[in-house]
Amino acid sequence: MIFEKINTVPTSEELVDKAFRRATRAMSGKKISGRKTAIEANESMMLTASNILTDNLKNIVRRFPTFENLPPFYYELADVIVGVDDMKRSLSRLEWASTKIHEVARDHVGKIRKARDPLPVRKQCFGRLASIMRSIDKDLIFLNKARNKLKKLPSVEDDPTIVVAGYPNIGKSSFVTKITGATPEIASYPFTTKGVSIGHFFVDDERFQVMDTPGLLDRPMSERNEIELQAITALKNLDAVVLFIIDATETCGYEIADQKRMLEEVRSEFKLPILVVANKADLPQFRELDFVDMKMSTASDEGVKEVTSTLIEMVQKAIEEKRENEEEKDEFDDF
Ligand SMILES: Nc1nc2c(ncn2[C@@H]2O[C@H](COP(=O)(O)OP(=O)(O)O)[C@@H](O)[C@H]2O)c(=O)[nH]1
Ligand SMILES: [Mg+2]
Secondary structure (H helix, E strand, C coil): CCCCCCCCCCCHHHHHHHHHHHHHHHHCCCCCCHHHHHHHHHHHHHHHHHHHHHHHHHHHHHHCCCHHHCCHHHHHHHHHHCCHHHHHHHHHHHHHHHHHHHHHHHHHHHHHHHCCCHHHHHHHHHHHHHHHHHHCHHHHHHHHHHHHHHHCCCCCCCCCEEEEECCCCCCHHHHHHHHHCCCCEEECCCCCCCCEEEEEEEECCEEEEEEECCCCCCCCHHHCCHHHHHHHHHHCCCCEEEEEEEECCCCCCCCHHHHHHHHHHHHHHCCCCEEEEEECCCCCCCCCCCCCCEECCCCCCCCHHHHHHHHHHHHHHHHHHHHHHHHHHHHHHHC
16 A cells, blocks of 8 residues: 555654653663763764754655655545645655754754853753744644545556446445455545455456446536545546446336436546446346447356456456557657
């Protein structure tokens, strides 16, 4: 999973406690007699504390991904879920704090060498460090929340993808279960209440993924809120084809005219290739429709294999074309 590397982000209080505790521990047991050893001891406490703080802050920043390098799908998702700009702002405040802490410690090392009594200098230094840390408390809390949300994102790999769309009760879940041969893992996206199910299957050695997106691609686009629209934008960045299922029997409770209208919406919204398949071919109410590419029945299995292999061909072709376009672009860039 892409955001797995991000650890829990500690609070400023936890970091300060840790740093001061280590600094104190480093000194315990050392005999302090006279001004010189007192200076050395307090100097080393300041350096230990500031090193621990800067190391921890740098680690937090390092473990967050460089958003520009994320695959577009994840960039969009991260933006929907936590806001990339807010994360960048908080991360850069952590970097600022780290630099500042280093400076403050260095300043006080200079001061302590000239001081008659080193203890107040060290105390003043610790006070400054604590106050810098307090000033980024909000950022640390925000980043921890962001981390918790990002970590829950399902692993949508770079695998070629089949996105299943269509009104409720038309057989989307049945299709996903049929071709993945298992109950798909239900991953919760924060923007749909129902959870997106993602299943995988192999053809030869190649892995494919199938996504069923309840709440996103099962009702008219006009009913989408802002967040759902952004989620759909994210989907468009996958190497994917859309399987649009029509229930030609209307036993799902939706008229064919409405289903067709939603198909047109999806068609104009997505530049991805779309395969239109009429399901429930086993039922007597089944009607042949002129805008449909293929038919199947996930109940009797009829046509399921053919539909799957057509989808695989389509997605492989789409990936190939994308690669060719990119190569062409690269060649162009060389001139
Ligand atoms: N007769 C028949 N029923 C089907 C077929 N595919 C799905 N169903 C039934 O239609 C209902 C809805 O199926 P489901 O896969 O949950 O649809 P979804 O809401 O689009 O995910 C269930 O009762 C299925 O058993 C089919 O090919 N033939
Ligand atoms: Mg379903």
